[in-house]
Amino acid sequence: MEYVQMTLDDWLREKEALRQELNSAVGAFVRIGYRLRKIRDGKLYERDGYKSLGEFAKAEYGLEKSTTSTFIAINEEFSKDGYSMELQERYQGLGSSVLAEMLKLSQEDRELVTMDTTRAQIRELKQFEKQEPQENNDLKGVVIEFFRERPKLLNDFYLSEGYVTGDMEELVDLINPSGNLSYRRGRYMLFFYGLEQGIKYKIFGETQTHQMTYTEFFALMQEIYADAISGSRTHEAYYGAPEVKTVTRETSATTTTVTPPQKVPPAEPEKPVNTGKDTRMEEPEEPQEPSGETTTGKTEAMEESEEENTEEKGTSSIPPINPPMQTRKEFLEGCTAWGAALYLSGWYKENSEAGGILGDANRLEAWLKLLVDDKGKELEA
Structure with missing residues (x-):
């Protein structure tokens, strides 16, 4: 590239403009990278006696070499025409940390990123591309595992009015209320978007991105759960009842020792032995949603158990409510x-x-x- 001719006043203004850009909003990353590239390509740092751009950026602005390289790389990859002060329209609205994470993504993988995509999701995608999966599953198996971990979501889906009426917007909002959901399992990583954009997914070892509409996704759900659909019992009907845990308490005159829960194989249950120990059974625990949300109150199994006990004692005479005909x-x-x-x-x-x-x-x-x-x-x- 040709040597850039610049007067002393122009040079001082350029330096001050760069300083201001560093203190401005996230969108300035592209402009900062552009100015650094101009200084690098024209070797303008030599005017102040510096031997390299890295030395200049560190001394003048406190920028580490890695930070300077990131600014330049963001401009090279994401600016219009590859050398300008303006971000490509495709990437407008993305944060600087997201742009920095995207630098090592392939062009195909960059198409998976939207304004709602988080830095953590991009890192998960990078890990997915590098780490060979242990499971050799198919898409149907991924959907089964997705809902295995989300019992409430599966039951709510088949309880919803949207399922009965076919309201696609309601169903999509149930599955992906935030508009930004990703799920990784085995050979697959799924990205859930809005109704129009649908679902995209990657298969380990393949470069191309696959597309699926929500209509196709719901049809696959119907194929999987057709024989188990029963409203709030759908998850239990397909996956089985939640695992029962037991707690054994060993009591003496002065101390109480609680042993960890022991899983008992269903095929060979232990026979009760009169050892003086007080063995109590805890209620089955509902598997929790991955979102980390916790719920309080009684489980459906507890409520139904109480209702059955009440009826046996003859204290309830409320007739069952007939479904609408x-x-x-x-x-x-x-x-x-x-x-x-x-x-x-x-x-x-x-x-x-x-x-x-x-x-x-x-x-x-x-x-x-x-x-x-x-x-x-x-x-x-």
């Missing part, structure tokens, strides 16, 4: 096209031998007139 035709009229498609697809999978009614108008009419509950399940006559 409607014809299947009325139920389908209340669904969106997607909701109706989900319902009919699920019904056909469970009753494929009865699919012939579609060719018989009389049978089809009778089928549509059958009474169902608010979930579309037939009521017993």
Whole structure:
């Protein structure tokens, strides 16, 4: 590059402008990098007797060599035309720490980053690209593990009005309320965005990014959980009841010792032995959501157990509440096209031998007139 001709006044103004940029907002990173590149490429630091840009930046502005390199790299990678004072529109709104983390991402991986992406998520993506996974799973297995860790989310999904009516916005908001969710498992790393952008995912060892719509994601859920869908019991119906833990307390006249919980294999339960120990059973614990949120109050299992005990004692005489009744035709009229498609697809999978009614108008009419509950399940006559 040609040597930059600059008067002494111009040089002093350039130095002061750089100082001001260092004290300005995060968006100035690109401009700082641009000014440092000009000084480096024109060897302007030699005017003040410095031998290198690093020496100049350290002495004049207190910048470490690594920081100076980061400023320059951000300008080279993310400025318009690769050498300007303006950030590319694609990256506007991103923080400087995010831009710095993105420097070592491939162009394909950079497409996964949005304004909501965190620095921690980018680091997780880098680790995913480097570390060979232990599990050789497929996408279906990833979804199964995703909801295994999120019992409340799975139950809420199948309890929601959006599931019945096919309201895609409500369902997406349930799955990804923050608009920014990533999940890593085995060979896959998933990135959840809004309804329009859908879901993107990477497979370990592959450079390209894969795309999935929420319609496809919900259809995969339906395929997995079709036989287990039961509202607040869906997670238990598919994954089984929560593990029961026991606590053994050993009591003497002066001390009480609590032993750690022991997991008992279900196939060979221990027989109770009269040892003088007081063995108590704790209530099953609901698996917690990864978000770290905690819930208080009774679990559904505890509430139902109390209800059963109350009924056995004869202290409750409240009759069961009957579910709202409607014809299947009325139920389908209340669904969106997607909701109706989900319902009919699920019904056909469970009753494929009865699919012939579609060719018989009389049978089809009778089928549509059958009474169902608010979930579309037939009521017993």
